[in-house]
Amino acid sequence: MDQLPISILRSLLAQNCQIKMNAQGFSMLPTIQPGATLLISSISEVVTGKVYLYESMNQLIVHRLVEIKESPLLTLYFKGDANKMQDPPVKPGQLIGAIALVNNTGNHFFGKAPLVSMHKFWRKQWNF
Numbered sequence: 001m002d003q004l005p006i007s008i009l010r011s012l013l014a015q016n017c018q019i020k021m022n023a024q025g026f027s028m029l030p031t032i033q034p035g036a037t038l039l040i041s042s043i044s045e046v047v048t049g050k051v052y053l054y055e056s057m058n059q060l061i062v063h064r065l066v067e068i069k070e071s072p073l074l075t076l077y078f079k080g081d082a083n084k085m086q087d088p089p090v091k092p093g094q095l096i097g098a099i100a101l102v103n104n105t106g107n108h109f110f111g112k113a114p115l116v117s118m119h120k121f122w123r124k125q126w127n128f
Helices: 006-014 118-126
Strands: 018-022 037-041 051-056 059-069 075-079 095-103 115-117
Touching (some): 006 018, 006 095
Parallel strands (some): 018 115
Antiparallel strands (some): 037 095, 051 059, 059 075
16 A cells, blocks of 8 residues: 555544545455555444454554454454455554545545545655
8 A cells, every 4th residue: 555654644534534545465355456546534433344444563454344352352353355364453543544435446536525645645745
């Protein structure tokens, strides 16, 4: 994925912005194809079956939430649709955003909240 610092992603989502990112990798096939455009929004609720963006070891991961364990501590378990194994356990603080839309076609889409394009944001903030 195109990457902004995680703190900036969190800040933008807290301001009710939606973030447009391009997917990389094959772990979410057939749902999300490499190069697909993802629209990330703030998290309104955490439920199994939905796809979320989370951070693990300083990397951004987009996978489906498959299990929530509440004891002894709240722990989330994710899995890529094409993967055979679940990801390592995730703490709620690692969640960044929810996947609001997936565009595998290359056509444009628009959300209701302000949309921040990763490339435009980088150029504007750091003169890339």
